[in-house]
Amino acid sequence: MELTINGQTHQVDIEPDTPLLWVLRDELGMTGTKYGCGLAQCGACTVLVHGQATRSCVTPVETVAGAKIMTIEAIETDPVGQKVVEAWVAQQVPQCGYCQSGQVMAATALLKQSARPTDEEIAGAMVNLCRCGTYNAIAAAVREAAQA
Amino acid sequence: MNDMTVPAQASSTGAPLNLSRRGFLGASLGALVLGVALPARQARAQQADAPAIKPGTRVNAFLEIRPDGTVLFRSPFMEGGQGIFTALAQIVGEELDVEPTQFVMEPAPPGPDYLLIGGMRFTGGSMSVRLSYDAMRRLGAAARQMLLQAAAVQLGVPLAELTTEPGRVVHAASGRSLAYGDLAGAAAALPVPENVTLRERADFRWIGKPFARLDIHAKSTGKARYAIDQTVDDMLYGAVQHARRLGMEPGDISNEAQVRAMPGVHSVHRLPGAVAVLANSWWRARRAAEALEVNWTEPASGTANAMPADFSTEGHLAKLKAMPGAGLDFETEGDAAAALAGATQKVEAVYDAPYLAHGQLEPSSALARFNADGTLELWLPNQAPEMFQADAAKVAGLSPDKVILHSQLLGGFFGRHFLYTTANAYPQAILLAKASGRPVKLLWSREEEFLRDALRPMAVARFRAGLDANGLPVAYEAVAVGEGPAGRWFGRKTDKVDSSSVEGIAGKPYAIPNRRIAQIHVDDPMIIGFWRSVGHSMNDFFSETFFDEMADAGKQDPYALRLRLLADKPRHKALLEAVADLSGGWKRGPFTAQDGTRRARGVAMASPFGSEVATIAEVSLRDGEVVVHDVWVAIDPGSIVNPAIINAQVNSAVALGLSSALFEEAVYAEGVPRARNYDGYPILPPDRMPKVHVRIVESGAPMGGIGEPGVPGVPPAVVNAASVLTGKRIRSLPLSKQRLSAGEG
Ligand code: FES
C-alpha cells in the first residue's frame, strides 16, 4: 500500500485495518504523533488527512492510502503550521507536552479551514484533551496564530 | 542508537569500577571526554575509601560546560510539565553566570550526588525547587569560582581582578576575556571550593523572572521524546492482557496456537497476573494479547494485594462510613469534647470522596535491554530513579549497579510514576526481555493503564462542630476514615496517624479554640497512590466545605468568618484579602450575571506543601450541572523562581482540581473497574475550563511548593458556590453524580 506523508511516498506492507497511528509510529518511526486512548477520545493522535484533523488511532490505514497525510514532523514546513508553532511558543502552551502534537495539528487544521475563526469555531475545533489543563493557553495561541 | 550504547568496561580510565557507569561515574566519564573532568583526586578518593558524597555539591556530577559554551545539566528532578528543567537552569545559570537558554537539560542517572530530598530523591511533594534551591545556587557559584580560578592562571592575573559576564571570564584591566567553554577543562581539574559567595537577590537577572521554558519548541513540534517513543535495534514490541482482578493468575490459554500464528507475533508469555505477546509492532502485539482466551485462576488465600471478588466502591464507601470509633488523635487543642457538649448549636456532617485515576495522557511503558556485559538498560518514566533501579535489579536478579536507568521526559505524572508494585510496567518489560533474549518495549494500552493504575484513595470524613451563642465555632472535631498513600508505601506505624490521610483537615489556620483531628485507619483493598496534592486533594474539600456549613449554621458570611478566624494569622489573612481583591471584591451571591445566568461564588483556603493558597470560584447551574466560569487564585509560595511557570502550574492545578470536582470517580463492582478508558472516566474537556486569574504573593516565608498547591482549593470553592445556588449542601464528589437544581437561594 502506498502512503503519502508529508509529501513523501512510503510503501508499507501491513494489514489494511491497522490504524494509521501505528503505521506512523512503529513502521515509519514517526513518533511525534502520540497514543493516548486508541478510542477517538483524546486527540493525541491527530494528523491531517487532506487538511482535515483526523484521529489516526481509529483510522484504518487502507482508508487513507493515496490521501495527503500531514503529521507533526512536517509542521514547520507548512506556512499555517509554522504560524501555529510560533503562537504556541509565544503563549508557552505546553506543559508535559504529550498532547501538544495533536493540539497543534488540530489548530493547524482549523486555521486552514477558517483563517479568522470565531471563539465558537475555536471551541468547536479544539476539543482534544489535555490532562495538564493547558486549555486557556491553547485558546489564546489559536487566537494569536489567527491574527498573525 | 549509539548514544544509548554503553561501553562494556571503563577500566582503562583509571576511574572506579565498583560503581555504576550511569551513577556518578557516568558523569565523570562523559565529562572527561568533553573536557570538564570530575576532579581526578576526588574520583580516586571515592574509590579508595568511599567517603560519603554530599548530595548537590560535586559540580562535575551535575554540569558539563561544553566547548561551545552550552551547559549540559543533569537534573536531579524529572520534567513532566511542571517546568523544573527551566527553573533549575534559571537558578544554576544565575550563579554560574550563564544564560538559562544555554542549558541543555537531561535527567540525572541514579547516584548519591542527586539525593537532595533528605538523603533520598524523588520528584514529588512539590519539593524539587524548594529543597534544592540553596544547593543548586551554591553549585552554580562553585562552578563559576572554578572558572575564575582557571582564568586567573591562564591570564596570569590575580583572581581579584577578574569578573564574569554571561559565559565569559573578563579581565577588565587588560580588556581580555576567556569563554567558559575554553576554560572548562582547566577548571574541572580544580577542587570544588567550599565557600562561595552568592548573588544578592536584588541583582538577580533570571531568578524570579518569567523566563521562557526551555522545552516549549520541542514540545510544540513533536520533537520531544518520551518513554513511549524510545527504540533500540532488534527490539520487540510487547502488549499485555492483565488479570481483571489483581491476584488472579493465568492458567490455560485455549487459543494460544492460533494467537502465535497471528501476523507479526513472536511469542506468547505468562507473567505474574498477566499474559503478554511480543510482536514486530505494538498494534500486532496488542491485538494478539487481547485475543488470548485465558483461563484465569482465583488467587490462593493470603495472596498479597489480591482484589476481593466481591469488592465494590459502593461497598467500601459504606464500610468507611460505618467504621465505629473515635480514631487516633493527630492534632488537638483545648477540649473539643467538652466544648461540643457545652455548645449552643451543633453542626454535623459526613463527607466522602471517590477513588481517582491519574489519567496522565501518556500510558505507562518501559523499554528493557540486557547487554552482553551483563548490564540491564531501562528506558522508563519514573519519579524516583534510585528506587526504581533497586527494584529493577531485584526483578532482574542483578545488583543495582548493573542496572542502567534512562529516566524519560514524563507525559504527565501527577504522582503516577512512583514505585507501586503492580502499577509499574517495567517489571514485565524486564521479564519479557529476559524470556525472549531481545530488547522489549512494553506499552500498556489505555485500558490496561486504567486497570492497573494506583488510585487516589477513597475517603470519608466525619465532622462535628459546636457554635457559641454568636454563631462562632468554639469546638471542632474531624475524623478522617481510610488509608493514606504515604503509610502504604513508606511504612505506617499502627499507633501513629499517617499524615497523608489527614493533611488538609489538619494543619488549618483557623482560630477555633477547641479542636480534635483524628483518623481511623481502614486497609484499602486497592493499590493506592499519590495523586497531585495527595491527601489535600480531598481533605481540603471536606474541611473547607464543612467550614461553610458552620458559617451558614451560625449565620455568618463564609468569607467574613474566615477573615475573623484568621485575625492572628497575617500571612493567611493577607492572602484571603488578596484573592477577594483579585476577584473584584468578595460577593457570595446569588447574583445575576450579564448573560442572565444566576451565579454564586465560593471561597476556600489551603496550606499545601509549604505554600498558602486562597481560591474563589464563580459558578452557575445549567441542565443540572455546575458550570464554572472563573477561578481566582492567590498563591503565596514565600518566594519564587519563575512567575510564568507558577501561572501555568496554577492553571493546570485548577483544571485537575475542577476535573476531580466535576467528573472523576473510579467505580468498581465485583472487583473490576467500570471504566477502562476516558469514555467511562471523563476528565475535564476544554469547554469546561474556566478563566483562571492568578495573583502571586511573595510573603518572604520559606519557599513552598508550586506544582500541587493550586489543586486543593478548587473543589471546595466550586462546591461552596454551587451550594449557594442549590440551597443544599453537597457532601460527596464528583458533582456529576447528581442532578443539581436551583434552590430558594
Ligand atoms: S489516541 Fe487517538 S484519540 Fe486518543
Ligand code: FES
Ligand atoms: S500538556 Fe500534558 S497533556 Fe497536554
